Amino acid sequence: MRSRSGSGVRLDRLMYLAEKTILKYQNPITGLFANNVECFPSHAWVRDNLYAAHAIWAMYRAYQKSADFDEDLAKANELGLLCVKIMQSLMECMMRQAEKVELFKRFQRKTDALHAKYSVVTKNVVVSDHGWGHLQIDASSLFLLTLAQMTASGLQIVRNFDEVAFIQNLVYYIETGYRTPDYGIWERGDKTNQGIRELNSSSVGMAKAALQALDDVGDLFGDGSKGSVIHVLPDQIQQCSAVLTSMLPRESFSKETDLALLTVISYPAFAVEEYNLVNLTRETIIETLLGNYGCRRFLRDGYKTALEDPSRLYYNNAELQQFENIECEWPLAVCYLFLDAMFAQDEMMIERYWAMMEKVIFHL
Numbered sequence: 001m002r003s004r005s006g007s008g009v010r011l012d013r014l015m016y017l018a019e020k021t022i023l024k025y026q027n028p029i030t031g032l033f034a035n036n037v038e039c040f041p042s043h044a045w046v047r048d049n050l051y052a053a054h055a056i057w058a059m060y061r062a063y064q065k066s067a068d069f070d071e072d073l074a075k076a077n078e079l080g081l082l083c084v085k086i087m088q089s090l091m092e093c094m095m096r097q098a099e100k101v102e103l104f105k106r107f108q109r110k111t112d113a114l115h116a117k118y119s120v121v122t123k124n125v126v127v128s129d130h131g132w133g134h135l136q137i138d139a140s141s142l143f144l145l146t147l148a149q150m151t152a153s154g155l156q157i158v159r160n161f162d163e164v165a166f167i168q169n170l171v172y173y174i175e176t177g178y179r180t181p182d183y184g185i186w187e188r189g190d191k192t193n194q195g196i197r198e199l200n201s202s203s204v205g206m207a208k209a210a211l212q213a214l215d216d217v218g219d220l221f222g223d224g225s226k227g228s229v230i231h232v233l234p235d236q237i238q239q240c241s242a243v244l245t246s247m248l249p250r251e252s253f254s255k256e257t258d259l260a261l262l263t264v265i266s267y268p269a270f271a272v273e274e275y276n277l278v279n280l281t282r283e284t285i286i287e288t289l290l291g292n293y294g295c296r297r298f299l300r301d302g303y304k305t306a307l308e309d310p311s312r313l314y315y316n317n318a319e320l321q322q323f324e325n326i327e328c329e330w331p332l333a334v335c336y337l338f339l340d341a342m343f344a345q346d347e348m349m350i351e352r353y354w355a356m357m358e359k360v361i362f363h364l
Contacts, residue, residue: 008068011059015075018059022052023082027120031085034120044120046090047139047185050146053086054268057150080155087150087157090143091166093118097125101169108180110135110197114173116187133183135197138260141174141206145268148213151220158220164228171214175236177207178243184252184260186297191254193302193315198254201247205264205271208240212271244271249281251298257284258298259333266340282340293360295333304328331360 025033032044033052056079063076094101094114103112113135119126147157147167158164181197183189190196214230215237221228244264251258262285264271265278272278289295302308302315302323334356341349 007066008072011062011066011072014062015059018055022055026052026082030089030120030123031082032089032118032120032123033086040117040126042120043117043126044093045117045139046093047116047136047142049086049090050139050142053083053146053150056086057083057146057153057155061153083150084155084157087143087147088159089123091147091157091163093123094140094143094170095163095166096123098166098169101166101173105169105172108176113182114140133187133189133195135180135182136184136187137174137177137180137182137203138185138200138206138263140170141177141203141210142268144170144174144210145206145213147220148210148217151222152213152217154222156220156222158228161227164220164230167214167220168230171211171230171232174207175211175233178204178236178240185258185263186260186303188314190252191298191300192317192320194317195314198252199243199247200252200258200260201244202251202258202260202264204240204244204247205261206269208237208244209264209269209271211237211240241271241273245274245277248272248277249284255298257281257288259285259289259295259330259336260297261285262333262336262340266336266343286337290333290337291329293329294331294356295337296327296329299327300324301327331357334360 022033025035025037027033033049034040034042034044035048036043060076060079060083063072063079067073067076097114100112100114103109111129115125115127116132116134116136116139117126118124144167150157158167179199181199182203183197184200185202188195190198211232215232215234217230219225219228220230249257249261251261261281263269265281272281285295288299297303300320300323302320305323305326305328307322307326334353338350338353338357341353
């Protein structure tokens with residue numbers, strides 16, 4: 001009888017959790033995920049699908065590394081193909097809006113931005129150009145960053161030269177992120193929540209990380225083909241880096257700091273090289289936003305609070321004051337902080353954030 005190693009048993013447990021919390025929501029045809037089934041049953045957010053792909057990709061890498069039997073290698077192959085399917089579906093969604101990329105490169109209009117979400121079933125758009133805060137440089141950058149990382153790990157996502165050309169166009173789309181005001185990771189713009197775009201550190205940092213990753217990965221086919229090499233101007237990387245460094249620990253003009261900055265100073269972007277600046281940003285987030293159950297997104301954030309009017313997308317003038325000290329705390333932030341502590345190998349912080357997660361996260 002074959003025995004399972006300790007790492008293999010733990011891996012199977014993690015796979016069970018991934019199936020119960022992530023894979024069960026995947027569309028079997030397109031491979032996309034609908035994360036808000038109650039309110040938006042068929043809407044697939046680009047950013048949410050990418051983080052789901054990251055989780056599956058992590059399991060793929062773990063099974064590759066810790067395979068005990070041939071079945072583990074087969075599971076790794078299956079997970080790798082799932083990652084490819086998600087990324088190719090997202091790329092197809094974006095390629096159907098290729099003309100918008102060209103228009104955005106020329107005019108930088110918010111209505112020419114790639115959409116932030118698509119249909120889980122048809123991969124078509126689900127809201128109009130004016131019906132959502134689509135201009136989110138960080139979401140497009142996260143797609144390119146994930147594409148570069150998965151390609152470097154041995155997965156071939158890009159299949160032909162048409163897709164290579166589109167990825168190159170996406171590089172041009174995000175490379176001016178250091179001077180492109182957008183709606184940010186929360187999709188509503190500045191803190192006043194009136195649909196006003198502003199320059200966000202989280203978007204600049206993600207753009208910088210994506211450009212750097214694509215510059216490092218070489219060709220997208222993985223065979224040394226010159227035709228599949230993505231060209232990135234070093235000056236654009238440095239511009240993003242300089243602007244990001246000058247803005248931190250602020251998120252934007254209206255936001256003193258933001259939970260989203262954790263994605264820039266640590267997983268998944270790791271976009272800041274200066275150790276002291278990383279520590280300053282992390283400490284600012286912890287001191288300003290961390291509570292008993294997680295982090296507030298930013299100060300005076302009214303989203304999902306008891307006083308927010310859910311029938312309105314935006315707020316009225318001078319409405320922020322009523323949300324002070326009643327902001328929602330999001331346990332997701334503890335996961336980010338835990339991962340940050342893991343990468344920093346800070347045992348004390350690992351124990352602290354693990355204890356926090358044990359209190360607030362539901363166990364299957």
